[in-house]
Amino acid sequence: MLNRKLRQQPVTELTKSKVRQLYQFLKQANQLRYTPIRHIESQEKFIRFAEMPSHPTLQIQRPIRVDEETQETPEFLVRVRRPLQTLCPTPPQPLQKWLLSGWDDPTKSVSTAQSLNVVTEVLFTDDPQRVQDLRDFSESRRLGDNSPVNPPTSIAAWLKDGWEEEGSAPEVYERREITETIRFSDDPERVASYQGWLEQRSGWVEPELAARRAMAFYERIYDLYVTLEKDGENLELVVGDGRLQWRAVSEGATREPVPVEIDHPILLKRVELRFSPEVPEFVIAETDREPELYSSIFVDLHDIMAAAIRNRSNELDQAGYHPLGWDDTTGFLRAFVQTISPTKGEYLESPPETGLGNSPRLYRDPMLILRKRSIGIANAVNAIIEDIEATETFPSALEQITGTGTVNRPGFRGGQLV
Structure with a gap:
């Protein structure tokens, strides 16, 4: 630890004592400034x-x-490679409107809506019976006294305003938007498609969760790297x-x-x-x-x-x-x-x-x-103090700092008064 080649004469106990006191002082001063963590x-x-x-991209070698x-x-x-993350298998198009949010998140379970209100456009002529009911209602109005009567239920919602007026022929809308409530389980084919997609997703979940955990660890190592790059001194x-x-x-x-x-x-x-x-990848090396x-x-x-x-x-x-x-x-x-x-x-x-x-x-x-x-300073000073007893020579500069140097002065030899 200390230089043993700068001086051939063995040091005295006085020199060792002075050097020891010097480094004890440095040790105490370091403790006051840097409290050990x-x-x-x-x-x-x-x-x-x-x-x-546990992931193939993360390795430790001891x-x-x-x-x-x-x-x-x-x-x-340690070797930390960036893992490959993948997207959730895309569900069939007819299923997408039934899936609740989070279906593509491997940390969450999948849920579907139990029912949906579906709006569809219907033509009046789509139902022959409805067309026939309109004819019968119009004919009864023409042959009757034109007094207001309730139209058949099948066409009531289709009639335009003014059909009650005397002498007017009933008119209907050509098309209408109709809201229907559909249950998810009403269509066996839809249920079977959902189960098949769930199996695909299940095979994706575990590997993706492992990759995301590995990615989180990779990001922590990256944070260390960035901090060292900024303040490596x-x-x-x-x-x-x-x-x-x-x-x-x-x-x-x-x-x-x-x-x-x-x-x-x-x-x-x-x-x-x-x-x-x-x-x-990041590598931690010796x-x-x-x-x-x-x-x-x-x-x-x-x-x-x-x-x-x-x-x-x-x-x-x-x-x-x-x-x-x-x-x-x-x-x-x-x-x-x-x-x-x-x-x-x-x-x-x-x-x-x-x-x-x-x-x-x-x-x-x-x-x-x-x-x-700075934490390493205390260890270095401690090592020097421990080394003093076995040290046979000190640098002359260190002896002069402690006042025990062998300078050519009358009355001094080896740092002692003679």
């Missing part, structure tokens, strides 16, 4: 892999450990697992106990999000960054042994457990929760049904996290 909801964005629907020091890195970790994408849930106690800036809630993955690794517009322990959420917690966290961090540095790893990652996470609480820490095989508790609980819940790059 302990709740996943407070990150810029996050997407749980458990929310990824690294496979070959031996204690080697694991196979897949071509990609300040944001980075990591994959995380080992979700820790715990209602803990922090010492706070004033050293007074303060309750804090933790709900966040503790095993993280930087990844890269790529977009191929010609497919189109980077050369090593997995990291999200140790900054523990630095101010009460009763947490810094040395134990440091040991787990060193183990991670050596083994490189991947957040998407298999049994090796699970074993590391099991041990980690016992590290932070040997008597109450609990590893769960599935997410808890209850909320946060007073005891730390940890379980596997891989996810993508979009976070601010």
Whole structure:
């Protein structure tokens, strides 16, 4: 971590102490400016892999450990292609006026109107009996006393105004619009056509629902991509697992106990999000960054042994457990929760049904996290502090900043007064 090639003489304990104080100060200053994010909801964005629907356009490839020091890195970790969505089969034309709205929505069931009022145009001459009734009525008027009499029911609605006047011959309209109420079930052929179309639609519904769920996930990845494109200098994408849930106690800036809630993955690794517009698809691929322990959420917690966290961090540095790893990652996470609480820490095989508790609980819940790059400062400073004890040489500039540099001044040697 620190440059060990700029100076050949071993550093003194005074230099180590001063450098340690400097980085402790930087650590405290960083904590005051950047409070560690302990709740996943407070990150810029996050997407749980458990929310990824099952669909051929969505794939996850997890690294496979070959031996204690080697694991196979897949071509990609996640691939998200845009799914093909299709339209609902078109119902036969005679059925379309009977279908209620939403028939082309796979999330809704299909319903038809039980009956319709149908307006049809009828010619007077369509009914021979009606024509005969008009003749008979006209003849009776001609031979009678022309006194008003009620016309036959079959022609009453067809007669034009004025038929009651004395000496006038009854006249009728040539055509009329008639409203009839028709029930859907009145036509067996219509019912059979509807059942046949329902079978076609049923075969479309499930694949289309799956495609739409995949499309919703694709759009969430697209949202990540757009956000990174806009603010990539300040944001980075990591994959995380080992979700820790715990209602803990922090010492706070004033050293007074303060309750804090933790709900966040503790095993993280930087990844890269790529977009191929010609497919189109998004690919989440590995980077050369090593997995990291999200140790900054523990630095101010009460009763947490810094040395134990440091040991787990060193183990991670050596083994490189991947957040998407298999049994090796699970074993590391099991041990980690016992590290932070040997008597109450609990590893769960599935997410808890209850909320946060007073005891730390940890379980596997891989996810993508979009976070601010500043969060990585705390981890870097912590790593430097842990490295100081084993460091044999420091850059001369760092020694001069702490006032322990080996400048050629009378009375000083190795940063000490002689």
